[in-house]
Amino acid sequence: MHRLIREVLLQYLDCPELTPLDDAAEVVGGGERMAFSTDSFVVKPIFYPGGDIGSLAVSGTVNDLLMKGARPAYLSLAFVLEEGFPMADLVRILESIKRTCEQAEVSVVTGDTKVVSRGEADGVFINTAGVGSILPGVNLGGRNARVGDAIIVSGGIGEHGIAVMAERNGLKLGGDIASDAAPLNNVVLPMLERFRGVVHVLRDPTRGGLAASLNEIARASEVGLTVDESLVPVREPVNAVCDLLGFDPLYVPCEGRFLAIVDAKVADEVVTVLRAELNCPRATRIGEVGDASGGLVQLRTASGGRRILDMPAGELLPRIC
Secondary structure (H helix, E strand, O other), X not given: OHHHHHHHHHHHHOOOOOOOOOOOEEEEEOOEEEXXXXXXXXXXXXXXXXXXXXXXXXXXXXXXXXXXXXXEEEEEEEEEEEOOOOHHHHHHHHHHHHHHHHHXXXXXXXXXXXXXXXXXXXXXXXXXXXXXXXXXXXXOOOOXXXXXXXXXXXXXXXXXXXXXXXXXXXXXXXXXXXXXXXXXXXXXXXXXXXXXXXXXXEEOOOOOHHHHHHHXXXXXXXXXXXXXXXXXXXXXXXXXXXXXXXXXHHHOOOOOOOEEEEOHHHXXXXXXXXXXXXXXXXXXXXXXXXXXXOOOEEEEOOOOOEEEOOOOOOOOOOOOO
């Protein structure tokens, strides 16, 4: 996907707002800095422990705006429905969308619905777009990581991807594994208001998980990142399933977590605030930004060695968002 975007799509669609390839674009309207993002959701199955395609669509778009430092305000909502899709399932999805919009304090203000013939879609696909106002004094982007910065993750990783995979394959894994998908307004906005100017990068580690997000930041900022494997928070049930099925949790998607690159002088305070005040009890400082090294990401392993943490070569868990 990253090669497709960089080597094909950008050849035809490149512009200054798109080139950074952040979770949302920064645009200016009426003299105000705005964030604008769009996303399409094709998750299978559409209902899974901890959420569904409706709550995921709202959370995913809201969180992309937040990663640019914006207060989400308005969403668009478009459905592609397969002929024969159960009305009861559509109502259930709409109820979930309504509930999640209320939680995120956003409104759906425009939309579209298309129906395709039976067999031409997988039940329902959803496309959303969102806009919001960027907070004054906030400047976030994948190009802003600085040598000496600290790397923080807001909570346990991999829970969304494992929950969807288990439901899709009918696996009864136990351990209370559920998707982490949720809008992050009540975490990100207070953090940015309190630590305005010293948070440099926020990233939503969805497709490709933590590893993909780290590589995107390293390449965009042309710095080296080093992460301590033993510090990355992974709940034991998620770790056990990954060990059993051969997944690396660093590559498993999240939908309710964020990665932050912050000034090292305030990193420990940021973690303390996240844990004590913003309901992120597993927020952890996991690494640091080093000297420029061609965008290399390194992992300090539990055994004391080092290995390169590559960009994912393929999609380990397709159709999880």
